[in-house]
Amino acid sequence: MNEERELAINPVVGSSIQHNNQVVSNIRNLTASLFGVAAGTLGLESYPGFIFYLVGTLFVSVLLFVTRTGGKPSEYFHKPLGDLWLGEVFGGLSGFVLTWTLFYGLVRA
Amino acid sequence: MAILGTTLNAIGLIFLTHAVYSAHEHTAAFAHAPLPLDISIELLVSILVLSAGVVISSPQLKPIQWAKWSGKMQREGRKGDGRWTKEGEEIVTENDPYAFLGLDAGVGGKAEGRRGFWDVRAKRKEYTEWVKSGGKN
Amino acid sequence: MATSNLLSPPAQITPNTALKLSQKAPIILSSSPTSSLPWPLSLLFSRETPETWTIHENLLLAALRTGDDASARQVLDRLTSRFGESNERIIALRGIYEEALAKDDKELTKILDGYGKVLESDPTNIAVRKRGIAVMKSLGKTAEAIASLRVLLDNSPTDVEGWAEMSDMYASIGSWGQAIYCLEEVLLMMPNAWSAHAQIATLHYLSAPASVPSLSMSLRHFARSVELNESYLRGYYGLKLVSKKLLPLLSETPSNSKRNDEDDVPPPKLQTVKKLEELATGKLAEIIREYKSGNKKWAAFDEAEVIAARELLDRDDKTER
Numbered sequence: 001m002n003e004e005r006e007l008a009i010n011p012v013v014g015s016s017i018q019h020n021n022q023v024v025s026n027i028r029n030l031t032a033s034l035f036g037v038a039a040g041t042l043g044l045e046s047y048p049g050f051i052f053y054l055v056g057t058l059f060v061s062v063l064l065f066v067t068r069t070g071g072k073p074s075e076y077f078h079k080p081l082g083d084l085w086l087g088e089v090f091g092g093l094s095g096f097v098l099t100w101t102l103f104y105g106l107v108r109a
Numbered sequence: 110m111a112i113l114g115t116t117l118n119a120i121g122l123i124f125l126t127h128a129v130y131s132a133h134e135h136t137a138a139f140a141h142a143p144l145p146l147d148i149s150i151e152l153l154v155s156i157l158v159l160s161a162g163v164v165i166s167s168p169q170l171k172p173i174q175w176a177k178w179s180g181k182m183q184r185e186g187r188k189g190d191g192r193w194t195k196e197g198e199e200i201v202t203e204n205d206p207y208a209f210l211g212l213d214a215g216v217g218g219k220a221e222g223r224r225g226f227w228d229v230r231a232k233r234k235e236y237t238e239w240v241k242s243g244g245k246n
Numbered sequence: 247m248a249t250s251n252l253l254s255p256p257a258q259i260t261p262n263t264a265l266k267l268s269q270k271a272p273i274i275l276s277s278s279p280t281s282s283l284p285w286p287l288s289l290l291f292s293r294e295t296p297e298t299w300t301i302h303e304n305l306l307l308a309a310l311r312t313g314d315d316a317s318a319r320q321v322l323d324r325l326t327s328r329f330g331e332s333n334e335r336i337i338a339l340r341g342i343y344e345e346a347l348a349k350d351d352k353e354l355t356k357i358l359d360g361y362g363k364v365l366e367s368d369p370t371n372i373a374v375r376k377r378g379i380a381v382m383k384s385l386g387k388t389a390e391a392i393a394s395l396r397v398l399l400d401n402s403p404t405d406v407e408g409w410a411e412m413s414d415m416y417a418s419i420g421s422w423g424q425a426i427y428c429l430e431e432v433l434l435m436m437p438n439a440w441s442a443h444a445q446i447a448t449l450h451y452l453s454a455p456a457s458v459p460s461l462s463m464s465l466r467h468f469a470r471s472v473e474l475n476e477s478y479l480r481g482y483y484g485l486k487l488v489s490k491k492l493l494p495l496l497s498e499t500p501s502n503s504k505r506n507d508e509d510d511v512p513p514p515k516l517q518t519v520k521k522l523e524e525l526a527t528g529k530l531a532e533i534i535r536e537y538k539s540g541n542k543k544w545a546a547f548d549e550a551e552v553i554a555a556r557e558l559l560d561r562d563d564k565t566e567r
Contacts, residue, residue, distance in 0.1 A: 008437070010174060010175065010176075011175040011438050011474075012173045012174060012175060013171070013172075013173050013174075013175055013178045015171075016170075016171035016172060016173045016178055017173050019168075019170070019171050020170045020171060020173065023167050023168055023170060026167065027163055027164055027167050030163050031159075031160045031163055031164075034125075034156055034159055034160060034163075035156065035160075037125065037129065037156075038125075038152050038153065038156045041128065041129050041132045041144075041152055042132075042144065042149060042152060043144065056156070056160070059157065059160065060160050060164060063160065063161055063164040064164055067164055067165055068164065068167070068169070068170050069170060075172050075173070075174065075177060076170040076171070076172060076173060077173070078173060103129070106133065107129065107132050107133045107136055108136055175438060175474055175475075176472075176473060176474055176475060176476040177476060179440060179474060179475040179476070179477075179478075180475050180476030180477035180478070181477075182546075183475055183477040183478060183479070183546065183547075184477045184536075184543055184544045184545075184546055184547070185542075185543055185544075185545070185546055186545065186546030187251075187254075187256070187546075194253060194295060194297045194298070194301065195293065195295060195298075196252070196253075196270075196273070196274055196297075196298070196301050197270075197273070198251055198252050198253040198297070198301055199251055199253070200253060200297070201251060201253065201254045204254055205257060205441075207436065207439040207440070207441050207442065208257040208441075209407065210406065210407065210410045210432065210436075210439065210441060210442060211257075211410065211414075212410060212429075212439075212441040212442055212444070212445040213257050213258070213441045213480075214258060215445070215448055215480075216414070216417045216418075216445070216448055216449065216452065219258060220257055220258055221255060221256070221257055221258060221259050222257065222410075223407050223410055223411050223414075224307075224407075225338075225372075225373060225376035225377075225380075225407055225408075225411075226376055226379060226380045226383070226407070226411045227307065227342065227380060228380055228383065228384050229307075229310055229311070229342050229345050229346045230345060230346065230348075230354075230384050231384065232264075232310075232311045233310065233311055233313065233346060235261060236261045236264060236265075236311055236312055236313065237313065239261035239262075240261075
């Protein structure tokens with residue numbers, strides 16, 4: 001069954017999708033900066049820093065999955081893999097790098 | 110949930126500040142020594158607590174499937190997200206988008222809606238009769 | 247509570263709610279949203295928000311409804327000074343105010359003539375055209391109202407509100423076919439409107455309560471309405487009622503009597519109808535149970551509707567025993 005037909009039969013609510021994506025995006029941006037603070041203070045450099053970030057976002061994804069979606073992400077996200085687990089991962093990266101370098105400089109230098 | 114989130118955030122922030130301050134003092138004293146284990150653990154724990162607080166205090170997600178979304182609204186009623194106008198009216202964000210058709214109360218029903226065709230005299234009559242009958246319900 | 251909200255009034259306003267709404271008039275009238283300072287300064291110190299004028303409009307209607315004509319006049323004056331006398335909506339609101347104060351049908355007819363004059367100078371004024379139709383309906387001239395509404399819909403066929411009103415008018419004089427047609431137009435523009443599906447199903451049911459084709463159409467639309475809203479009490483109620491009527495009819499007529507009419511949708515299978523009936527019964531019972539137990543997450547149902555659903559289920563139990 002093609003997607004257009006599927007959407008006509010089981011419509012989705014645009015405003016809810018927007019709201020959910022906004023919530024995920026806000027959480028990602030906030031937590032990314034926090035992970036940056038930790039990575040900078042710990043003195044991580046190059047790859048370990050990015051791995052730290054990925055582990056942190058995975059932790060946040062699990063938290064979202066458990067506390068916000070109640071284990072049923074398809075009720076809240078059109079594409080759970082892309083929108084919940086990987087959603088906005090790279091959007092938070094710039095905030096991460098910003099605070100990472102800032103705190104690295106403040107604490108270490 | 111809101112109180113839990115705020116508490117987690119507060120605790121996390123206190124520990125994070127303390128850990129970062131300790132790390133700063135440590136590196137100021139011993140420039141090239143690695144960070145002591147207790148500071149690292151405090152830092153990591155505070156980050157985990159803070160991110161849990163951020164997730165828990167975030168607004169609830171809304172169901173995206175039409176049937177689930179409208180069903181939730183039907184069960185729980187209209188809702189706002191806690192914003193109010195200056196006049197003291199709540200801004201309702203979750204609302205039946207088809208209420209304006211006025212089809213909810215059946216044929217010839219008393220549903221509001223179709224405001225362009227609002228019959229002011231009938232409504233006034235209904236109200237005066239209600240007052241005369243003693244104003245019940 | 248959200249029930250007496252002037253910004254977005256509830257879908258059904260009881261006289262009690264109307265009273266609560268209009269009692270907010272003194273608070274809102276006590277502070278002016280516009281500034282009395284000269285032009286450039288007034289822009290800086292204005293207190294108006296996009297919601298302000300919606301609230302004023304709803305307050306005007308609530309005040310007129312409860313007979314608080316003095317407040318209504320004040321609100322109307324505010325709106326007029328903000329948007330100007332010749333604004334389409336202001337003309338219509340002023341019309342509503344005059345209609346409310348009209349003492350008898352004669353004065354009302356005079357107002358209707360006034361609308362006619364406005365329309366002569368500006369035939370595209372839809373708000374006033376709708377007022378005119380409302381007055382005709384109020385005077386009991388349904389045929390004229392329908393004719394006038396038809397003109398309106400000819401000129402603006404995407405006016406969903408108009409189609410819904412037209413359907414209601416046709417239904418009130420028993421022209422079920424036309425009423426159904428009008429609602430189908432509504433569904434064309436808003437295919438996800440569960441209330442429109444339920445309404446069209448109701449019309450199909452009322453048009454011929456004992457014929458298989460219209461009952462199956464009704465069943466279809468009720469089924470779609472609960473597909474679009476998983477807790478739609480009216481939809482489940484209708485589903486139960488219609489399937490109950492349809493079951494004996496379907497088991498009487500042999501299912502293989504083919505009719506080669508292209509427009510005719512084949513009647514649903516007996517098993518399907520049975521399953522739908524069971525589903526509706528289960529859902530209705532769930533709604534009644536949760537509502538009676540005072541579950542906060544199920545509190546928004548209309549009490550009268552829940553009682554009606556319960557009676558339907560009780561009646562059903564009795565016939566089975």
